[in-house]
Amino acid sequence: MRIRDGERPIVERGASFRIDVDGVSIPAYEGETIASAILAHGGRVLRRTRIKDNPRGLFCGIGVCYDCLVIIDGTPNLRACMAPAVPGLRVQTQKGVGPAEREARGTG
Numbered sequence: 001m002r003i004r005d006g007e008r009p010i011v012e013r014g015a016s017f018r019i020d021v022d023g024v025s026i027p028a029y030e031g032e033t034i035a036s037a038i039l040a041h042g043g044r045v046l047r048r049t050r051i052k053d054n055p056r057g058l059f060c061g062i063g064v065c066y067d068c069l070v071i072i073d074g075t076p077n078l079r080a081c082m083a084p085a086v087p088g089l090r091v092q093t094q095k096g097v098g099p100a101e102r103e104a105r106g107t108g
Ligand code: FES
Pocket: 057, 058, 059, 060, 061, 062, 063, 064, 065, 066, 067, 068, 069, 079, 080, 081, 082
């Protein structure tokens, strides 16, 4: 996909596919991160804090602040801004430190 400004391409995107975020199928593009796909789809909250349940979203966008922790295919505490979107990925927004890995996978 290419987004154009007149005749000059300003953004080129890879092939499109879909990922699942909290049970909702959203579009993503080859080469972008999970955080990019979620933000482009209008999502702003990636996790909630452990004690006060405050929403947290993308802050640094470069893997430093850890505000974007999500559960990816059952593994908690992964940074959405650093993880590439790949076809068929299952992402869950995270509460606190996240569930134990087996609980997140639904096997515990
Ligand atoms: S937004 Fe800071 S680590 Fe992801």
